[in-house]
Amino acid sequence: MVFYKCNNCNKKWQQPVSICPFCFSKLERIRTEKLKVIASSKVVIPSLLHPKIPYYALLIEDECGNKFAYKSMKDRRVGDSLEFASSDNRDAVVIWKANYDLLDAIENIVKLAKLEIRKDSKILVLPTLVEPVHNHFHENTSLEFLDAILTYLENVGVRKIKIATQSLSDKPIEILAQKSGLLDVCIKHKLTPFDLANSGFDNQGSIHISREVKENDLLLNLSALKSGKSSSNENAMRLIEKSNYEALRYLYSEEYIFKALSSIDNMFIFGEAIHPQRTDKFPVFRSLIFGSRNPVNLDAVFNNTGMVNNLPKYLRDTKVDQIKIIGREIDEVKRNIDLIL
Numbered sequence: 001m002v003f004y005k006c007n008n009c010n011k012k013w014q015q016p017v018s019i020c021p022f023c024f025s026k027l028e029r030i031r032t033e034k035l036k037v038i039a040s041s042k043v044v045i046p047s048l049l050h051p052k053i054p055y056y057a058l059l060i061e062d063e064c065g066n067k068f069a070y071k072s073m074k075d076r077r078v079g080d081s082l083e084f085a086s087s088d089n090r091d092a093v094v095i096w097k098a099n100y101d102l103l104d105a106i107e108n109i110v111k112l113a114k115l116e117i118r119k120d121s122k123i124l125v126l127p128t129l130v131e132p133v134h135n136h137f138h139e140n141t142s143l144e145f146l147d148a149i150l151t152y153l154e155n156v157g158v159r160k161i162k163i164a165t166q167s168l169s170d171k172p173i174e175i176l177a178q179k180s181g182l183l184d185v186c187i188k189h190k191l192t193p194f195d196l197a198n199s200g201f202d203n204q205g206s207i208h209i210s211r212e213v214k215e216n217d218l219l220l221n222l223s224a225l226k227s228g229k230s231s232s233n234e235n236a237m238r239l240i241e242k243s244n245y246e247a248l249r250y251l252y253s254e255e256y257i258f259k260a261l262s263s264i265d266n267m268f269i270f271g272e273a274i275h276p277q278r279t280d281k282f283p284v285f286r287s288l289i290f291g292s293r294n295p296v297n298l299d300a301v302f303n304n305t306g307m308v309n310n311l312p313k314y315l316r317d318t319k320v321d322q323i324k325i326i327g328r329e330i331d332e333v334k335r336n337i338d339l340i341l
């Protein structure tokens, strides 16, 4: 858990406010690790936001005396510690609730998935960039999330960061980057985004994948999750040479392309679902971030948490109850995405 403390007034906030509103001092960011249950209430009446019962509303206290509320499906006793097991299982999916601080969510997901990011890592960031529209439509990676990912990498001290994607439609990538505002975030972090179409491609069987994939240690696929879709796979398709992608789509199904993409073994997906779109494209507030090395599992778990029924067959066939879940539980965050705003 992260808190922001004014060392002058001794006040604390959970929200990432940069300066103290009382004395204008810069706040110190404090990470606390030891979490303990200090009160628990069992809830047996379902509501739109919490359809699964019973659940427990816990009051948690950390080692600095900060208190916050926490929803749990498990009956924890007062005095129990709240701990999260980590795993580097390739098919596992991390679920995290990003209450106030996206950077905190990213730090937790990296830790829980045992993702190795070193100062000397070469990292390729693949944002979702599909429509030339404002941030609030939530078609693309949000400006806040891209900013948090790049800030995280800078905080670790990573020097070799590349950011790239390509347009698989008739919309020029330069226009998409500019109109969405993502270009401004790149400039803020002194990065020049580039078009993967110019990167060169290697043949891997019938699929032609950007050479950038193997030239970097880690590929961060920032998928903007949308209900009823396999958004993480759709974003990974931007690594394929456009003419090859069009031929594959003509000859085979999307599922065939997704299976071919599973040969990429250095990809980690951050699935952004702070304001994911419903199937009618209306964005709703969910405040969730998902992490996984397996795009199909991540997309299936995301859709399951939103109780989305109308899914492509390969997502419908994915047995969510057999996927290892890390961090928050599915039932803790599950709600019908069509019934909320």
Ligand SMILES: [Zn+2]
Pocket (backbone or CB within 6 Å): 006, 007, 008, 009, 010, 011, 020, 021, 022, 023, 024, 025
């Ligand atoms: Zn202050």
